[in-house]
Amino acid sequence: MGDRDAAMAAIRSVYRITGRINTGTTLAETLQLIVDAVVDGTGFAVAVVNYLHPEGEYEAIALAGSEEARATLLGTRYPAAELDAYLGRTEAWGQLRYLSHERHSDHIHSWVPEAVPGLEDVPEEERWHPLDALFAPLRAPDGELVGILGVDLPADGRRPGPLQRELLEMLAAQAGIAINNANLVEALQRERRHLAASEEAFRLAFTGAGTGMCMLGLAGATQARMTRVNPALCELLGRTEAELLELRIADLLHPDDLDMARLAFAAATTGKATQVRDYEIRCVRGDGAVIWVATTLSIVAGPPAFGILQVQDITERKAAEADLVRRASRDPLTGLANRDALAAPLAAAVRRAHSGRGTGVLLFCDLDDFKSVNDTLGHDAGDAVLVAVAQRLCALVRPGDTVARLGGDEFVVLATDLPGTDAAGLAALVDRVERAVSAPVVHDGHVLRVRVSVGAAVIDDTVLDAGAALRLADRAMYQVKGARRGRGMTDRVTAHGERSGAPGGIPLLWLAES
Known part of the structure; x- marks a missing residue:
């Protein structure tokens, strides 16, 4: 996990x-x-x-x-x-x-x-x-x-x-x-023992509660109105008591949550016995701000039946959850998506290719000279290089594309909806990546330079899944790296998915550039 x-x-x-x-x-x-x-x-x-x-x-x-x-x-x-x-x-x-x-x-x-x-x-x-x-x-x-x-x-x-x-x-x-x-x-129980009127005891607890509370009629989710509200609810929703009593419950909810509210209201009001339901939903305050609230709706059997709604502001909690999710899906050094976060857009690109809505390209980028930077100048210099590479890759892509760091000095770029994935177009894309990464990085008075080996995988309808796309790009990158070390005649490899009946495994398109 x-x-x-x-x-x-x-x-x-x-x-x-x-x-x-x-x-x-x-x-x-x-x-x-x-x-x-x-x-x-x-x-x-x-x-x-x-x-x-x-x-x-x-x-x-x-x-x-x-x-x-x-x-x-x-x-x-x-x-x-x-x-x-x-x-x-x-x-x-x-x-x-x-x-x-x-x-x-x-x-x-x-x-x-x-x-x-x-x-x-x-x-x-x-x-x-x-x-x-x-x-x-x-x-x-x-x-x-x-x-x-x-x-x-x-x-x-x-x-x-x-x-x-x-x-x-x-x-x-x-x-x-x-x-x-x-x-x-x-x-409230003590008050009831001392007060003859139970309504007075309820009023004291209801009005003095630190949690927002209201009583409401049960005219259906879209027509239900509050019949009584406490000061805490007025403060939470940024509206006066008179305003709240004039509005329907639906008027206070975020438009995108109305369907969920209708279903929840119907579930809570089904049956004759007292019902208690907990929900988390978005509300719109009087100043237009959207807040998350946790609600507890208790349905009290009549006649006439009525509801008691308790409301707590959980906006900060929701923000904390979102922040935890963000931190769990981001590389802490560069802020890029990590391997887990890459899975969803990569799988979507594969589905898009299989549905005939366009191909994509996955670039697997591995820094060639990064270890020497760490070994000679230390990890601070290495971190500076990684951050600089991340920023440069992000500057190359469009809003819908994805840049991720898989770990160490490995990065990937996922580009979709390209004008074309022909050999010349891919070569131009790889050229831009190589030029951006190889530009010098100045850190602590030192000028640092690294190169990058880039393997490109075309994501078309022959690529089975996200894992296959990564393996194709990774294999192409190692072909590039191996050719460079051996001073071969190529420094670019583009991998295509394996079509049925293709001999010899995964065919590779080699662009001859020394």
């Missing part, structure tokens, strides 16, 4: 698990669901939530992963100032707080696990020490601190990397919202 697939699988797992933490009916149950989700989804063996009571005291209410830790920590209370001072010794890791064993203090009652065995070959600075600790503040949607999540014992015995930290941050953000919702629910 590639980096991109692993990252997305981890994110999907965390968000699938976090869906469970909102199913608790009490604060204690919600807190236990949170620590269970952390242990299940983030790679830590132990998790504890220190809940911040309104009177300013932390209490270890929920713990997962270790019966010994449970017996040691559960029920322990800490004055807020004391635990906050302890956390002041930590190092900021984004939203997380890392306490290394060098800064450990015995002033706070804690549980110390056994060292993870079998890590003798892991450098000391990468190991997770038994006295190490990692904390994540848990905050309500309005930023108020509601607790501290502590984790211990990474499954691999190492200090967590960026992805594991980011996943923990995501889960902690959802946990803060779940705790806030549980507090609201319990507050």
